[in-house]
Amino acid sequence: MTHRAARPTSAMTLLLGMVLLFSRVAIAHAAKRPPNFVIIYADDLGYGDLGCFGHPTIRTPHLDRMANEGLRFTQFYSASPVCTPSRAALMTGRLPIRNGMCSDKRRVLFPDSGGGIPADEITLAEALKSKGYATGCFGKWHLGHLPQFLPTNNGFDTYYGIPYSNDMDRLADAGPKGRAAFWDPKIEYWNVPILRDTEVIERPADQTTITRRYTEEAISFIRAHQEEPFLVYLPHSMVHIPLFRSDDFVGKSARGLYGDCVEEVDWSVGQVLHTLRDLNLDEQTLVFFSSDNGPWLTFNEHGGSAGLLKDGKGTTFEGGMREPTIAWWPGRVSSGRVTQELGSTMDIFTTCVTLAGANVPTDRIIDGVDLSPVLFDEGPTNRKSVLYYRGTALMAVRFGPWKAHYFTQTSYRKDSRQRETHNPPLLYHLGHDPSERFNINEEHPEILAQIDALVADHRQNLEVPASQLEIPLPAQSE
């Protein structure tokens, strides 16, 4: 099997070069409006699951091309190793601990949850509305499914998608219980709805076409709003278990079912970028690709791979929270770069708000920083650390290349899922030791002291509201 990233021949390069030169001059005059933003978010995709991040059997030519044309981040983090808190952080630029979007009892929102993103939180969509952006969300929301929590009540003009994880709403009578049934796609076990804005329009959702339909909805929105600045948030339901893909992708990947699904997400990215080029919006649009958390390793072949990183989804090892991330903005983000600068999905909030010329909220703590210096190759950003929360527990802290684990808890071996406390914390140098293999806490007490100080500083300003994830459904909704 061989594939080829779309690349021009010399003659095409010549022609393309001329076209680009002319179009850039034209666009420079037209580009008075703020940039468009597209955020494509995969679900449970592993750090090592893309071709450009080293996977040997999953083919991702569109994401590889996106990386070749843009900036690939090798040290980019989600704010949580599970869905709901991770997505809340992306949308608000704030740690989930600050807005009740995490819990130690229930790690994410469920169909029987009555909570969701608090009304006083400012979502990216709301922040961009102040600058006249058209805003659309197409995919998995997972910040509350009651009407007041849905995208259209949180800054988005329109919403289309499954409101929570695609393995929820199980039909009790649809098949055997237990973990084997849980991830066997032959057993139709799920009853998740598709919503248009706040209305259920399909139930159970036909998930085989879900990646394609999210993509088509996003593209229609882009075409409809090409004359105004827009935000497209495209959080795919894939590659969360249960895995589904459309007929065109059945048996396509050498990686099997999981690979088929990643390759369809890759196709989706290709479609979006193609649309932007086609509409001459590529040089006016900043696109981010990332994932909400690491691979779901408990599901064997149905889970992804974090590559050389340790562990996966649900944990605060690197495999749980470091995400394969790419930024793309032809003409602004120079092509073919790889950066080791730290980044966080929370930074996407601050970066987009800043680039739009809107106000980053000052009445609350915003954890995201502006990524512009690294995007535009102008120097370091203000991000020097990463906080690894699991529920309300601050498990680990990264400071420069160093990572201290105050607590650890693995995901995949049932016999070792106990939380372990480390005092002094385990210390790893993630530059030298990206796989967290060699604890060197005895050699560097001075680093531990710096990290302790950083934690104390963080805690001093921390206010922890009640958890939204523990609120049951109001009686009348059941």
Next chain:
Amino acid sequence: MTHRAARPTSAMTLLLGMVLLFSRVAIAHAAKRPPNFVIIYADDLGYGDLGCFGHPTIRTPHLDRMANEGLRFTQFYSASPVCTPSRAALMTGRLPIRNGMCSDKRRVLFPDSGGGIPADEITLAEALKSKGYATGCFGKWHLGHLPQFLPTNNGFDTYYGIPYSNDMDRLADAGPKGRAAFWDPKIEYWNVPILRDTEVIERPADQTTITRRYTEEAISFIRAHQEEPFLVYLPHSMVHIPLFRSDDFVGKSARGLYGDCVEEVDWSVGQVLHTLRDLNLDEQTLVFFSSDNGPWLTFNEHGGSAGLLKDGKGTTFEGGMREPTIAWWPGRVSSGRVTQELGSTMDIFTTCVTLAGANVPTDRIIDGVDLSPVLFDEGPTNRKSVLYYRGTALMAVRFGPWKAHYFTQTSYRKDSRQRETHNPPLLYHLGHDPSERFNINEEHPEILAQIDALVADHRQNLEVPASQLEIPLPAQSE
């Protein structure tokens, strides 16, 4: 930290396109001579240690560019998980079991070995000599250090390098013994020589400049022989332990000492490709980059990473024998491709001999196949399987995406280094399960039967000569 792969701007692209179009026409007329070959071989480099194979903190912009301009193999194997047999196979296109270049008692040649590559073996250099190639070897040979075994008595016009591993010839009085000393670069423990042809010209070798000097020698050779077809074999001593790099690379890599050394090898690749472009030889030269075996995991941070692959050097798990491999030939090997076709370093022999118009030997079994179909995107090659030998033991067999382990033996945990026998063999699907995690032998007896038949067929034609690796030095040489 941010780096940028060398990439043209639009204006440069335009100019470059025009230059390329003209130069290609010119070269098409001139290129009657057979192609040049350059084989750059790293030592103990892990599958996951290059940027284009997913490493997060080692920067390899030159190899990344080579991949972007060429063909990246994700399923390319050495013929052995240790140095001597791997290199013998590369040079002869034959499994080491066929020519005595392996052993169960001594896994590689040592300074007290009296054996080496048998005189009746046909090396790639000897095969290309029949077509008038200039042939140079610059680096680690490790196929015997007595005069009759050295490169200049095996088809190479010239040789410059350390004749075996850079950790050999230990000075007994130079420092404390034991493993800690063994890999501590502060303890100068080694007394390896540098040879010019068959003469020792420096001892101990100054290894800090070894990567740079091999590169300079190779480039001088290319410049001197630019008017005739040439073979340059550049087997670096790095990144084998002990690790050394020149002053320019000290502290350069976020991965530490090991990363510094990989980044200097990357620099070397950049220098070679730059020279080929500079001399207008790029479109007449096929360049391969690969490694002799996987990372030496027993040395902690001083060893590399096999990425998502299992285990490393010395083992017949994927991490021991799958190599980060790139082929580059502008104008012939189309750019930006990634292939999952199987390949072996033994195939480099057959491919080069075939492309040179020389004869692939027919009086003996050649295990290499011609990679031209995959290089030139014309279809599958004849390689359908990979045999994983450890010494004289056939440990495992890959057949298509399937891999059966008859025996396993890990490298890094002392308590588990025992050889385990598996009957029936362990069976993994390397497409779905590249990390060899999920044994599915009970589900696929028919695949095991096919692999058993393949093994029986292989053994029917197998003649095993006495090992060269067990021959002691003749008394007079000591």
